[in-house]
Amino acid sequence: MRGKRVVLGVTGGIAAFKAASIASQLTQRGADVRVIMTASATQFITPLTMQILSRHSVAVDTFDERNPAVVNHIDLADHADLFVIAPATANFMGKLAMGLADDMLTTTLLATLAPIVVAPAMNVHMYQNAVVQENMNRLRARGVRFIDPAEGQLACGYVGQGRMAEPEEIVAWVERFFDTNRPLAGKKVLITAGPTQEPIDPVRYISNYSSGKMGYALAEAAVAAGAEVILVSGPVSLPTPEGVTRIDVVRTREMKEAVMRMLPEADVIIKAAAVSDYRPKVELASKRKKASSEWLLELEKTEDIASEVGKRKRPDQLFVGFAAETDRVAEYAKSKLVRKGQDLVVANDVTLPGAGFGTDTNIVTIYDRDGEVCALPLLSKREVAERIIQLIGERLHERR
Structure with a gap:
C-alpha cells in the first residue's frame, strides 16, 4: 500500500461518516490519499475532517483552482492509481452512468484512466429500483467495479440491502487490489463448475460424470490470487470455497442465464462446467413406467453457453474454456478455442488414468x-x- 495513490470520492449520504475511517486506514497503511467531496457530502461530514485524516487538501468546487500550475480535476485524474467512491448514492451513479460532469467528482472521473470501484449506499427500495440497477449494469459493462452493500438496519428505518460495506471491508478490497504477489488482485472471475441435469421425467435426467472438483479448485486458487470469485455451479456435493460467491443451478439454460447476468462485470471467465449438450425434446410430467422393452428418447441441443460468451465478451475480458476429450485431443481443443471465441483452452484426455x-x-x-x-x-x-490461474495473471499483465 505504501505510496499507492488513492482518490477517495465521497457523495452525499448518511454513510459519508464512514469515509473518514476509510481515509484514515488507507493513510495509516502508507497510501497517498486525496479526497473529493460533493457539495451534498459536506452536509454530513466536513472537508476539514477529511483533510486532517488524509493530510491533503480536499477538493469540493470544480472552480476552486488554488494551484495555477495545474488544472485541479485533470491533476487528480492523472494522479490516481485507483478511485474509490464511498459512499456512492443513486444520484451519483446515475450521473456517472450518463456521463454527466456537473461537479468536481464526476468531472474528475470522466478524465481519469484509473480503475474505479464504487461502494453504493441507499435505501433498500432505491437500491432495488430498476433504474438504479440498470445504471449499475451500465457501469459494470464499462469496467467499473462494485463493493456490494450489506443487508441490515438502514438509517431510514428499513431493513434490507443498502447499507454501505464497512470501512474495513473496503480497505481490505483496496489492499487486495494493490497486492502484487497476487496476480488477480482487484479482478472479478466468473467460473462455471460441475454438471448440468436435463430432466426426462420427475425421477430421471440426462447428465454426465463431472464432479465439479476442477472448477472448485479453480475458484479456490482464484481467491488465493486475490480475485473476487463468482462460482456458477451445477449439482455437486462439494462445499463452497471460502470467500467465493456461489450461484446454484440445475439445468443448462439456468447456467446460461446466470452466466449472462454476471458476464458484464467479469474480468475473467473460466468455463469449467461440463454441461449437458442435449436434453429431452419433451419433458414428461409424470414418471414413465416400464411398459415396453424399448424407449426411444428424442433429444434436442441445449444452449451453447461458451459460444454465447465468446460472442458477447469484451476485448478486455479473458475467456478460458475446457475441453474433455477421448481422442484427437489437440485437434478438437484448438478447434473449440476458435469456434467459441476463447483466449485459452484447457484440454485433457479423460481416458488417461488420473485425468478422468x-x-x-x-x-x-x-x-x-x-x-x-x-x-x-x-x-x-x-x-x-494454481498453474492455470498463474497463466491467466500473466496474460492479463501482458495485455496491460
Whole structure:
C-alpha cells in the first residue's frame, strides 16, 4: 500500500461518516490519499475532517483552482492509481452512468484512466429500483467495479440491502487490489463448475460424470490470487470455497442465464462446467413406467453457453474454456478455442488414468491461438488450478 495513490470520492449520504475511517486506514497503511467531496457530502461530514485524516487538501468546487500550475480535476485524474467512491448514492451513479460532469467528482472521473470501484449506499427500495440497477449494469459493462452493500438496519428505518460495506471491508478490497504477489488482485472471475441435469421425467435426467472438483479448485486458487470469485455451479456435493460467491443451478439454460447476468462485470471467465449438450425434446410430467422393452428418447441441443460468451465478451475480458476429450485431443481443443471465441483452452484426455471425471488429479495441455502453451503432467487438481490461474495473471499483465 505504501505510496499507492488513492482518490477517495465521497457523495452525499448518511454513510459519508464512514469515509473518514476509510481515509484514515488507507493513510495509516502508507497510501497517498486525496479526497473529493460533493457539495451534498459536506452536509454530513466536513472537508476539514477529511483533510486532517488524509493530510491533503480536499477538493469540493470544480472552480476552486488554488494551484495555477495545474488544472485541479485533470491533476487528480492523472494522479490516481485507483478511485474509490464511498459512499456512492443513486444520484451519483446515475450521473456517472450518463456521463454527466456537473461537479468536481464526476468531472474528475470522466478524465481519469484509473480503475474505479464504487461502494453504493441507499435505501433498500432505491437500491432495488430498476433504474438504479440498470445504471449499475451500465457501469459494470464499462469496467467499473462494485463493493456490494450489506443487508441490515438502514438509517431510514428499513431493513434490507443498502447499507454501505464497512470501512474495513473496503480497505481490505483496496489492499487486495494493490497486492502484487497476487496476480488477480482487484479482478472479478466468473467460473462455471460441475454438471448440468436435463430432466426426462420427475425421477430421471440426462447428465454426465463431472464432479465439479476442477472448477472448485479453480475458484479456490482464484481467491488465493486475490480475485473476487463468482462460482456458477451445477449439482455437486462439494462445499463452497471460502470467500467465493456461489450461484446454484440445475439445468443448462439456468447456467446460461446466470452466466449472462454476471458476464458484464467479469474480468475473467473460466468455463469449467461440463454441461449437458442435449436434453429431452419433451419433458414428461409424470414418471414413465416400464411398459415396453424399448424407449426411444428424442433429444434436442441445449444452449451453447461458451459460444454465447465468446460472442458477447469484451476485448478486455479473458475467456478460458475446457475441453474433455477421448481422442484427437489437440485437434478438437484448438478447434473449440476458435469456434467459441476463447483466449485459452484447457484440454485433457479423460481416458488417461488420473485425468478422468471425479478424480482428485488431472493431466492437461493448455492451448491459445498460436498453439500449445504448456503441458502439465499428473498433478492434483489444486496444483493444476494454481498453474492455470498463474497463466491467466500473466496474460492479463501482458495485455496491460
